Amino acid sequence: MSAPLQVYEPFTAGLPPLIRYWKSLWSRRTFISEYSRSELREQHFDSVFGQLWLVLNPLLLSAVYFLLIVIIGGASDATRYAHLTATLFLFYLVANSLTGGVKSITAGQRLILNTAFPRIMLPISAVVIAVFKFLPTLVVFLIIRTIVGLPFSWQMLWAFPVLLIAMLLALGLAITISCINVYFRDIASFLPYLTRSLLYLSPILYEASALKPKLMALEVLNPLFPILDSWSRVLVHGQAPQVSSLLAGLAWAIGVFLIGTYFFLSREREFAVRL
């Protein structure tokens, strides 16, 4: 008799065999791309007006916040507006990953109950969707930047590592929150408060340098702070990011990703009975 193709045995607490898990995930990568594409199509982002809305929505949002800055903060200039749009758009990458990720497991109930696959595919897809929504806004920012007349510099290439760090953080957060939502279904209702607080705690409506030292000390607890600060330095001011900020952001992203993934992988085998 040939060897069994699949063996299912009781598992001890902890992680599934990681190499096999990864292989199984990698072989299903088309699911992730196909799912994001269908999802975007379903939200009409494949049509002209859908794409336009994708760009218009953050533009209007940045206009509203700029209004807020002008009214509360008094004087404001074009650089401030560029800073606001750059950081706001990146912030929405993270926020959209969270809102998309939170229900990814509970919404995939039918699939989870009836098919064996690495569950982590679902929050990953949510982040991929958020990235696809983010890309056009990046183009918009570059146009704004050109109109405003900010000089381009080679230091702006630092944007790539910063963006990667932000995406890793978004992924870690999405994985964590999708898992929590299985156990507490009302997390999704608390999410707007969380993202709103993060928005105000992050250097978006103000620049990181404008923050009081007392508050600054607290910002070590905000994973987005160093990332958005670096993002603005790189893309708006065309400077190299501070190494300390870059490292702090990276540490946060890796930390959240590892802890969230561990949490998720050690729990995902019981999702089917929890849904």
Add this chain to the structure above:
Amino acid sequence: MPSVSNSHKTNEIAVSVRGLGLTYTTAIDRRPTLKARVKSLGRGSKHTRVIRALDNVNLDVEYGQVLGVIGTNGAGKSSMMRVIAGIIPPSQGRIEVFGSVSTLLALGVGFNSLMSGRDNVFLGGLAAGMSRDEIESHFQEIADFSELGEAIDAPMRTYSSGMFSRLAFSVAATVRPDILIVDEALSTGDAKFKEKSLNRIKELRSDDRALILVSHAMATLRDVCNDVAWIHKGKLVQRGAPDTTIDAYQEFLQVGKSAAIDEDV
């Protein structure tokens, strides 16, 4: 999940279930919330309960067999199918699956009701580990069999429950795995489609395939199966020839051969 089947000989083991036990903890609330948890803090009320779904089940399924699985609601039939499909890990025992693992793909279709039937078929297949090309090559057959016509491109939230299960059955019956598990999806649709799906099941019976059918339609099982397993409260009560086992089950139910149980409901 490779769907390329290397040919299996009759009487070779397809699925071997040894000492299978399944105990799991699940939330009592259908929708557990943080709010409810916080509100009941200090009251010592329980939020989870332990369910013993299966207890020391031993079951072999051979190639060429069509195994019907019967039992009352909540007997553990579906749980057992999910363990065999690798969806829920067992608590005790060992399950070996020889051959391309079938899935309960059928009901996985339609997980996103906002998307079209076409998208859902593709996504369900991709999640089950099939390649795009494989699904593409089966798709026309699936669409034809389901007789959905243009509705295949409409969002699935617009489907009637009959259309829904027709598409689901079409997927399961068109993708030809070595081991096919059909969980109560046989008795769906109108009379015409029911007959069509029954015929398809009969077509699928072959020496190099194992079929496991979970159903309450006794007449169908008597007709199609060559082996029946009766599960009650998580235990395998009886396994054997369809007529003997089903008779014993019906006697147990004390309903005899009433119309209600013979009917495909």
